[in-house]
Amino acid sequence: MSEGLLQVQDIEVRYGAIRALKGVSFEVYEGEVVALLGANGAGKTTTQKTVSGMLQPAIGQILFDGERIDGIPAHKLISMGICHVPEGRRVFPRMTVHENLEMGAFRFKRPDAQLLEHVLELFPRLRERIKQHAGTLSGGEQQMLAIGRALMGKPRLLLLDEPSMGLAPLIVKQIFDIVREINSSGVTVLIVEQNAAQALALANRGYVLETGEIVLTGTGRELLADDRVRAAYLGEEIAAVS
Amino acid sequence: MNYLILGITRGSMYALIALGYTLVYGVLQLINFAHSEVFMSGAFGSYAIVHLLVGDGKATPSWAVPFILIAGILSGAITAAVIAWLLERVAYRPLRRRGAPKLAFLISAIGASFFLSQLAGKLFGRLTSNSFPEFFDQNAVIFRPFGAEVRVLQIVIVASAVLMMIFLDRLVSVTKLGRSIRAISEDAPTAALMGIDIDKTISRTFIIGGLLGGAAGFLFGLNFSFGNTMGFIPGVKAFAAAVLGGIGNIRGAMIGGLLLGIVENLVPLVNIDTKWTDVVAFVVLVLVLMFRPTGILGERLGRAA
Numbered sequence: 079m080s081e082g083l084l085q086v087q088d089i090e091v092r093y094g095a096i097r098a099l100k101g102v103s104f105e106v107y108e109g110e111v112v113a114l115l116g117a118n119g120a121g122k123t124t125t126q127k128t129v130s131g132m133l134q135p136a137i138g139q140i141l142f143d144g145e146r147i148d149g150i151p152a153h154k155l156i157s158m159g160i161c162h163v164p165e166g167r168r169v170f171p172r173m174t175v176h177e178n179l180e181m182g183a184f185r186f187k188r189p190d191a192q193l194l195e196h197v198l199e200l201f202p203r204l205r206e207r208i209k210q211h212a213g214t215l216s217g218g219e220q221q222m223l224a225i226g227r228a229l230m231g232k233p234r235l236l237l238l239d240e241p242s243m244g245l246a247p248l249i250v251k252q253i254f255d256i257v258r259e260i261n262s263s264g265v266t267v268l269i270v271e272q273n274a275a276q277a278l279a280l281a282n283r284g285y286v287l288e289t290g291e292i293v294l295t296g297t298g299r300e301l302l303a304d305d306r307v308r309a310a311y312l313g314e315e316i317a318a319v320s
Numbered sequence: 321m322n323y324l325i326l327g328i329t330r331g332s333m334y335a336l337i338a339l340g341y342t343l344v345y346g347v348l349q350l351i352n353f354a355h356s357e358v359f360m361s362g363a364f365g366s367y368a369i370v371h372l373l374v375g376d377g378k379a380t381p382s383w384a385v386p387f388i389l390i391a392g393i394l395s396g397a398i399t400a401a402v403i404a405w406l407l408e409r410v411a412y413r414p415l416r417r418r419g420a421p422k423l424a425f426l427i428s429a430i431g432a433s434f435f436l437s438q439l440a441g442k443l444f445g446r447l448t449s450n451s452f453p454e455f456f457d458q459n460a461v462i463f464r465p466f467g468a469e470v471r472v473l474q475i476v477i478v479a480s481a482v483l484m485m486i487f488l489d490r491l492v493s494v495t496k497l498g499r500s501i502r503a504i505s506e507d508a509p510t511a512a513l514m515g516i517d518i519d520k521t522i523s524r525t526f527i528i529g530g531l532l533g534g535a536a537g538f539l540f541g542l543n544f545s546f547g548n549t550m551g552f553i554p555g556v557k558a559f560a561a562a563v564l565g566g567i568g569n570i571r572g573a574m575i576g577g578l579l580l581g582i583v584e585n586l587v588p589l590v591n592i593d594t595k596w597t598d599v600v601a602f603v604v605l606v607l608v609l610m611f612r613p614t615g616i617l618g619e620r621l622g623r624a625a
């Protein structure tokens with residue numbers, strides 16, 4: 079039996095006295111897109127931050143490519159190829175688009191020029207705005223920049239935290255198309271979404287989090303068909319879209 | 321004219337010190353109130369070395385003067401950099417680890433300030449009138465633009481300050497360390513996600529601030545008599561200069577320092593007794609902040625998204 083590229087085993091994460099994750103386990107196989115779903119406050123962001131080393135689990139362990147990575151701080155984890163596009167995009171507002179992309183390649187001696195070209199082909203809008211300060215971009219452009227910046231770090235595992243948040247449906251579709259393209263070029267993706275329909279259409283498998291625990295798992299298709307998922311997440315969405 | 325030259329001279333020292341406040345503020349959102357003692361330690365460190373090199377200075381051959389000046393700047397800068405590095409390790413990092421409130425940092429800074437100032441008093445005596453040996457004719461007039469007098473020492477001070485500021489400006493905009501400092505100033509957690517080691521960068525930021533402040537300590541010591549409590553007034557003024565320029569903004573600190581130096585030296589021109597110099601300097605500060613609360617160049621910083 080093959081092992082997952084990422085194995086999260088029974089982790090508990092606390093903010094002071096608050097237990098945000100209460101024993102979460104899941105796996106992501108090489109080449110997959112896995113979706114983490116759940117309502118606001120369920121612990122999705124906390125899970126991703128723990129995988130990328132921004133938070134450390136109090137209990138449990140995390141393996142990447144068979145190696146223990148819990149306890150390793152974020153700035154060292156990126157050199158293993160774990161690149162995180164954080165919630166809220168978090169581009170550097172007073173740096174230009176170009177400088178932001180170079181920041182993504184900080185772990186290398188110098189940014190890969192060919193890769194930069196590739197990223198700008200993926201996001202032509204960024205090329206148009208290459209000299210602009212990132213703070214002047216629209217939300218959708220900032221999201222593209224945040225993803226482009228992560229790609230400059232040559233990810234093996236790309237963590238995306240609500241890339242569709244606050245964006246117009248047309249832009250969301252573009253971004254999901256690009257995520258699909260990134261995945262088909264061999265990058266494994268762990269995506270957090272409230273936009274369950276879109277995420278599950280893209281994902282091979284999904285996990286549903288509820289107040290710090292995984293309550294449901296299955297393939298994208300299974301979860302899309304699951305009554306509980308439909309009631310909890312898709313119902314809201316259909317209402318929101320129409 | 322003479323007053324303007326005095327102002328530029330003094331302002332360039334303020335600017336060097338102000339850079340230390342502003343750099344540290346950028347990465348920690350914290351005013352390092354012990355920076356005035358970092359500056360002071362630079363004066364004493366260089367004093368020890370220069371004294372060792374030239375004794376009372378009378379027998380110094382003129383060819384050696386530039387080398388001694390360089391040795392003075394370097395020894396001041398290095399002493400202060402070591403002190404600044406230690407300061408961060410001992411007074412700030414443990415608090416940062418525990419997520420202590422800002423007030424704890426302030427108290428820690430005040431404690432460190434007293435400690436350093438008293439330590440210097442213990443080591444070098446509590447005179448306020450130390451001065452460097454006269455190893456060259458500081459007051460020789462080099463040239464006279466518009467009837468004013470430009471002296472050797474003034475040229476030494478302004479030239480070395482300008483050189484260091486150009487160097488810093490390049491460092492921040494071009495090197496990876498500079499990029500790290502900027503990234504942390506904008507968004508520290510995200511900077512870590514890019515692979516930037518925050519602790520290491522903060523350490524190095526203190527070191528750079530110390531280098532500049534220590535060099536200023538040497539230049540100040542050449543110009544004025546000094547003692548273990550010398551840091552306070554220039555420290556407060558440089559801090560004011562950093563705020564004036566927009567705290568966290570590097571070019572702002574340079575401009576703020578120069579401006580403050582010039583303004584306070586123009587005081588005698590408008591028939592105000594020089595006793596009021598400091599008051600005038602701070603009135604200007606308050607006026608500027610009333611109209612531009614984020615400082616002259618502070619707009620970009622204040623609006624960080």
Ligand SMILES: Nc1ncnc2c1ncn2[C@@H]1O[C@H](COP(=O)(O)OP(=O)(O)O)[C@@H](O)[C@H]1O
Nearest residue numbers: 093096098116117118119120121122123124125
């Ligand atoms: N910095 C924090 N301090 C304290 N509690 C937090 C912090 N961040 C998140 N939480 C809490 O942890 C839980 C999970 O939050 P989060 O992971 O952000 O959820 P999600 O991303 O699924 O919306 C929530 O109850 C939230 O209030």
Ligand SMILES: [Mg+2]
Nearest residue numbers: 122123124165
């Ligand atoms: Mg979240």
